[in-house]
Amino acid sequence: MSTPLADSLRPAPASARAAQKRRKPRSRFTPARLGVYAFLFTAALFFLLPLYVMLVTSVKPMTEIRLGHLLALPVQWTLAPWRDAWSSACTGLDCSGIRVGFWNSVRIVVPSTVISIAVGAVNGYALSFWRPRGAGVLFGILLAGAFIPVQVMVYPLVRVLAFVHLFSSLPGIVLIHTIFGMPVMTLLFRNYYASLPQELFKAARIDGGGFWRIFMQLMLPMSVPIIVVAIIMQVTGIWNDYILGLVFAGTRNLPMTVQLNNIINTTTGERIYNVNMAATILTSAVPLAIYFISGRWFVRGIASGAVKG
Incomplete structure (x- = not known):
């Protein structure tokens, strides 16, 4: 006849051991996951950097663009280039914009x-x-x-x-x-x-x-x-x-x-x-x-x- 002490010393069934293993929290930052994140970040940066340069340049006056700071944010923001591009940009002698x-x-x-x-x-x-x-x-x-x-x-x-x-x-x-x-x-x-x-x-x-x-x-x-x-x-x-x-x-x-x-x-x-x-x-x-x-x-x-x- 089994006693409570004997039951506590008896090895747990295989299913119970497997359940305990499944309950162990998995690490969020494994080497494989870190590699995937690094690749995605690099790819996103590769594709978004030209868009960032275009946006920043489009709201800078020409005096700041001539300084050569390509990635710097504008000191003086302006939307005049957008208005000019839409309505008065020139193609040869025609200045009707895009x-x-x-x-x-x-x-x-x-x-x-x-x-x-x-x-x-x-x-x-x-x-x-x-x-x-x-x-x-x-x-x-x-x-x-x-x-x-x-x-x-x-x-x-x-x-x-x-x-x-x-x-x-x-x-x-x-x-x-x-x-x-x-x-x-x-x-x-x-x-x-x-x-x-x-x-x-x-x-x-x-x-x-x-x-x-x-x-x-x-x-x-x-x-x-x-x-x-x-x-x-x-x-x-x-x-x-x-x-x-x-x-x-x-x-x-x-x-x-x-x-x-x-x-x-x-x-x-x-x-x-x-x-x-x-x-x-x-x-x-x-x-x-x-x-x-x-x-x-x-x-x-x-x-x-x-x-x-």
């Missing part, structure tokens, strides 16, 4: 994004569920088009747009961005729709739904995550584009990136670094705002099937 390029970029980005996403969504839906004859070949051609360098297609597109009288016009640059965005958008939507259950489509077909009715009433409401991903990709890609806007937009429709290049490379007079930095930040403000505001939607859309298939 606002002209901003509104040109808006006029280019909005229709290009809407049209390319609409065409890509319909293509992806048709290739995923209806699968017409030759759908695999068509998808392969579109996929190959996504990897063709832009520079290879510039001259043929210049000849084609000049032939149809769309070269150096707003409809012409919108059409160019739609063409170059369609392969990637088709790939995104095709992979997303391929991850949806086929039973939904078959049930809608049994209920008498046609091509457009199923797309508008069933597929499109379920496509919000991938539409957000497509909007982020298209807006940032088209907004940051330089070569297509320079070649196809024409002098009256030059986007913000081209205007920024013209402002920075203007050689008449003194080079005004604070105005150049302010213009650079204004040009990148829209993509940065989109990523900061809708970053979680982008991750959710990618996780919902944007890169599957």
